[in-house]
Amino acid sequence: MTVLAPARPFPASDRVPALGADGMVSASHPAISRIGAEVLASGGNAVDAALAMAALAWIALPGQNGLGGDTFALVREPDGQVWAFCGSGFGPDGATPDRFPGPVLPRHGALSVAVPGAVGALAALHASGATRPLTELWAPAARAAAAGLPCTARTRGDIERHRERLAADPGTAAALLPGGGVPAVGARLAHPELARSIAAVAADPAGFYTGGLADRAVAALVADGARFSGDEWAASGRVVPEPALRRRYRDSWVHQTPLPTPGWMVLDQLAVCDGMLRDGGEAAAPLSAEAVHWLAGAATIAFADRFRTAGPDRTGPDRGGDPAAVAQARDRIRAGDLPAPAGARPDGDTTSMVAVDAEGRAVGLIGSLAFTFGAGVTVPGTGIVLNNRLGRGAYLIPGHPNELRPRRRPLHTLNSWLVTDDDGRLRHVGNTPGGDGQVQWNTQLVSHLLDHGAGPQDAVDAPRFSVFPGSDAGDLGAPAELRCEDRLGPEVLAGLAARGHRVVPVGARGAGGSAQVVSVDHDNGCLVAGADSRQEGVALGV
Incomplete structure (x- = not known):
């Protein structure tokens, strides 16, 4: 990689960049980076590492992403091809502007939910290039959910700011307000229902969209006034690799994720x-x-x-x-x-991560619930918090290309x-x-x-x-x-x-923001990475 001379000295960070020879990961939480580095060190590739990191992020940063949210990934293959995986679900089949008297959609609750796209994108990513079973890659996340990870200052702050909304839903209250109070930094947040859901979805990702879990989600949302038919869930689960922009x-x-992202x-x-x-x-x-x-x-x-x-x-x-x-x-x-x-x-709350392996395969992955803790509601008995992407993204402006319509995805913010x-040759991969x-x-x-x-x-x-x-x-x-x-x-x-x-x-x-970047130093044959000081993340090399 040619290092260009800046016009003036660039303001130096207080942190030292991470180095690696055979692989590199960076994420917004130490546990997420650690699991990615462990997968690479044990012989997994960057796709394996990114999949393991994505699942652990649901436990480590519960306000920012989850099984009930969306996920997008950009993958550079060793042969130089770049592919995008876009996991963004449809709004309800029965969603029409005339149902909403106000100028904007509700920001929280069942009427703010779009079908989650994360599982569809991650399953497609796994099918395209992983070397290990999804059950193996997501097992650490299931174990972490069952045992609980220590609550970080970021997560405690998220919970404290949204305490009233979390307390109103039995699922979020049980997991995030143990004993009815805001957890202390360092307190373990165990989530056994979510642990079982992660294991079940790893074994059968398609069941998230067409099986019993999908039926339970649709029934709960319809009971609260959302007009889902269930067919839009099945359609949202079909994700295929797309050429990057x-x-x-x-x-x-510079390669970017395509529509519906703003890449x-x-x-x-x-x-x-x-x-x-x-x-x-x-x-x-x-x-x-x-x-x-x-x-x-x-x-x-x-x-x-x-x-x-x-x-x-x-x-x-x-x-x-x-x-x-x-x-x-x-x-x-x-x-x-x-x-x-x-x-x-x-x-809004989102989390991002990157992984690069020794073959030059690179994955930039980003997941979100839209706003912090999304819609603030869970699928009963599953621990899965649902997104509020519809309430955040869709318009009620007549004739607009982003107007709320049946089977239409709302505008998105995520990109990599x-x-x-x-x-x-790969030079840099990043996101925020x-x-x-x-x-x-x-x-x-x-x-x-x-x-x-x-x-x-x-x-x-x-x-x-x-x-x-x-x-x-x-x-x-x-x-x-x-x-x-x-x-x-x-x-x-x-x-x-x-x-x-x-x-x-x-x-x-x-x-x-909480940016992550991995760069390739081709002259010295090493990887260099940075994790944003604005959050608790780290970059690790192997």
């Missing part, structure tokens, strides 16, 4: 910024006011395109393939003539990326949670790595910023803000205000 940036290819938005932002942020460009100094202005402007334009034209089945304009459209977007950024906001919420060179912040922070990560030669730990710990709002249903029409971490410095924040941005400081590390 890709766009050339600088001297590399196209990352490629759109990169097309607008290509050449502007590198040596000799208009905003070459990393994290300068001009560089942040360009990245924020590209994000604002992408969100406006998404709200105006995009839905779960169609992207915004292919600006990267239209030089005139790129030039027009750049002129708008230079003039400070940015679109009015529509609505995005750069938060990786970078290869012209010979197809953070709602609609994801497409912004992933663009920033790619720029840090490719424009400025930042190492993976420096890239994930760099000061972060995000435009608000963009396209999230509940925030349509909110005033425009540029939310910036204070570490950008007073001079940069003042420069952004002078360029017309309404700057909102969010603390030293308060922008959100």
